[in-house]
Amino acid sequence: MNDQVTISPTTLSIHLTINGRNHALDIEPRVTLLDALRERLHLTGTKKGCDQGQCGACTVHVDGERVLACLTLAAQVEGREITTIEGLADADGTLNAVQAAFLEQDAFQCGYCTPGQIMSAVACIREGHAGSDEEIREYMAGNLCRCGAYPNIVAAVRQAAQELRS
Amino acid sequence: MRDFSYLRAGNIEAARNAAALPGAMLLAGGTTLIDLAKCGVAEPATVIDISHIEGLNAIDVTADRAVIGALAKMSHVADNTEVKSLFPAVSEALWQAASAQLRNMATIGGNLMQRTRCPYFRDPQNFPACNKRAPASGCSAIGGVTRGHAVLGVSEACIATYPGDLAVALVAFDAEVDLGERKLKVEDFFLAPGATAEREHDIRPGEVIMTIEIPGSAAARRSTYVKVRDRQSYEFAAASAAVGLELESDGRTIRDIRVALGGVATKPWRVRAVEDALKGKALDEDTVRKASALAVEGAVDHGANHYKIALAPRVIARAILKLGETA
Ligand SMILES: Cc1cc2nc3c(=O)[nH]c(=O)nc-3n(C[C@H](O)[C@H](O)[C@H](O)COP(=O)(O)OP(=O)(O)OC[C@H]3O[C@@H](n4cnc5c(N)ncnc54)[C@H](O)[C@@H]3O)c2cc1C
Ligand code: SF4
Numbered sequence: 001m002n003d004q005v006t007i008s009p010t011t012l013s014i015h016l017t018i019n020g021r022n023h024a025l026d027i028e029p030r031v032t033l034l035d036a037l038r039e040r041l042h043l044t045g046t047k048k049g050c051d052q053g054q055c056g057a058c059t060v061h062v063d064g065e066r067v068l069a070c071l072t073l074a075a076q077v078e079g080r081e082i083t084t085i086e087g088l089a090d091a092d093g094t095l096n097a098v099q100a101a102f103l104e105q106d107a108f109q110c111g112y113c114t115p116g117q118i119m120s121a122v123a124c125i126r127e128g129h130a131g132s133d134e135e136i137r138e139y140m141a142g143n144l145c146r147c148g149a150y151p152n153i154v155a156a157v158r159q160a161a162q163e164l165r166s
Numbered sequence: 167m168r169d170f171s172y173l174r175a176g177n178i179e180a181a182r183n184a185a186a187l188p189g190a191m192l193l194a195g196g197t198t199l200i201d202l203a204k205c206g207v208a209e210p211a212t213v214i215d216i217s218h219i220e221g222l223n224a225i226d227v228t229a230d231r232a233v234i235g236a237l238a239k240m241s242h243v244a245d246n247t248e249v250k251s252l253f254p255a256v257s258e259a260l261w262q263a264a265s266a267q268l269r270n271m272a273t274i275g276g277n278l279m280q281r282t283r284c285p286y287f288r289d290p291q292n293f294p295a296c297n298k299r300a301p302a303s304g305c306s307a308i309g310g311v312t313r314g315h316a317v318l319g320v321s322e323a324c325i326a327t328y329p330g331d332l333a334v335a336l337v338a339f340d341a342e343v344d345l346g347e348r349k350l351k352v353e354d355f356f357l358a359p360g361a362t363a364e365r366e367h368d369i370r371p372g373e374v375i376m377t378i379e380i381p382g383s384a385a386a387r388r389s390t391y392v393k394v395r396d397r398q399s400y401e402f403a404a405a406s407a408a409v410g411l412e413l414e415s416d417g418r419t420i421r422d423i424r425v426a427l428g429g430v431a432t433k434p435w436r437v438r439a440v441e442d443a444l445k446g447k448a449l450d451e452d453t454v455r456k457a458s459a460l461a462v463e464g465a466v467d468h469g470a471n472h473y474k475i476a477l478a479p480r481v482i483a484r485a486i487l488k489l490g491e492t493a
């Protein structure tokens with residue numbers, strides 16, 4: 001784009017790369033990544049809790065970093081690599097170490113916050129912020145769990161971090 | 167959320183031109199803008215996405231100064247090794263802010279531009295009166311629930327707290343914000359409400375924050391950010407203090423000290439009265455507590471926020487004494 005100012009039409013045609021697949025979409029500029037995923041692409045694993053950046057249920061990865069899909073415009077992440085909970089397991093169905101640890105540690109009750117917790121935990125471990133329970137609690141603070149499964153969530157993150165380190 | 171048109175700026179010139187259009191707003195991380203658009207507070211006609219502009223996210227740190235690009239992410243600055251060792255208060259203010267996800271989205275430029283969390287400001291449907299949103303409409307907070315509101319720098323027009331953490335550390339260490347055509351002290355970039363609560367920043371249409379610069383100093387190297395809040399993490403400050411300390415070679419006389427407060431004032435609040443009272447003095451608890459009390463001289467409460475007047479000096483003292491212990 002050059003220095004000129006061009007105003008987009010009310011519908012944008014964009015391409016999103018999600019879990020390695022390219023998707024073409026016509027959307028209004030105001031559509032968030034969360035709504036695009038859930039309502040348009042039917043990738044409903046990413047949850048809508050607060051829709052205001054306060055709960056972490058909508059956590060996805062953009063270029064490998066955890067972000068909130070509810071405060072991200074879909075148009076803004078064109079050209080970026082987006083990963084959702086649906087893209088975490090291997091193609092043959094083998095679970096990611098964090099997914100397996102959540103099952104083993106029983107780290108959920110209703111499960112609503114779980115996809116966001118898992119996406120957040122994968123990134124938390126990758127960032128090197130899962131060194132102690134205290135650090136896990138601090139760096140997972142952006143994911144709320146109304147069922148209060150926190151002790152088991154910390155245990156699952158600890159277990160997965162240990163497995164991935166060894 | 168009202169619809170808007172979307173423009174992706176390829177470079178800074180395009181961003182400046184577009185930002186000068188009526189109803190245009192810049193979009194960096196979106197964690198303030200999209201949030202406020204959802205509340206009905208921000209109603210941009212055009213959103214100008216600057217997040218794809220290259221070269222504005224550099225983090226350049228030497229002992230002399232730190233230069234941080236406006237598009238650098240909060241998380242990247244917080245984790246930067248040089249920032250941690252040469253400007254620890256900056257790193258601490260950043261990692262104690264928001265959540266890991268938000269810090270991966272939010273930029274340093276956007277951080278300076280974040281708006282107050284005053285619940286009345288954020289709820290135009292139920293509370294039409296808000297001088298910050300709609301000049302001369304009144305203030306719903308005065309006479310309402312004020313637990314989170316400011317006690318320093320308030321006016322009859324507005325008592326909203328400046329909510330951010332980073333800028334508190336920036337004003338303590340004399341940082342500057344570079345707007346391209348002009349540069350100003352971060353302390354002057356933020357405006358107290360006075361009679362014009364709607365103006366929070368000294369920034370003009372078409373101006374874009376390019377970088378912030380923090381001069382290096384012995385006090386910046388020995389610094390900390392103490393944040394006290396209602397829950398341990400993922401919460402705005404009830405009161406916070408950025409403090410930097412330089413001692414004489416005797417190891418106990420204060421040569422230089424910087425003190426700034428967050429969570430209690432209408433803008434990031436440097437407290438020179440405390441600094442002046444401590445320079446040249448020996449660092450002991452009694453002296454520190456007496457000097458810290460000067461921070462809230464002239465404070466005005468509105469009932470439920472009275473506790474902040476007692477809390478703020480204690481947070482300052484805790485920060486100074488903590489630094490004193492780490493010889
Ligand atoms: C749930 C939640 C909790 C939070 N907790 C904290 C906390 O504890 N401490 C804290 O400090 N902050 C906190 N924040 C605020 C957060 O830090 C800010 O929202 C963030 O820093 C804004 O940056 P951004 O890049 O997302 O800005 P955007 O939303 O993209 O932009 C914000 C504003 O700045 C303008 N802007 C952006 N970039 C520039 C530029 N380069 N030049 C000029 N104008 C520009 C935009 O036009 C817009 O008006 C929290 C936010 C949320 C949602
Ligand atoms: S305190 Fe300020 S922001 Fe809050 S309602 Fe009053 S005028 Fe508006």
Ligand code: FES
Binds near residue numbers: 051054069071
């Ligand atoms: S739905 Fe995005 S943070 Fe709650």
Ligand code: FES
Binds near residue numbers: 109110113114144149
């Ligand atoms: S398991 Fe129910 S909200 Fe977390």
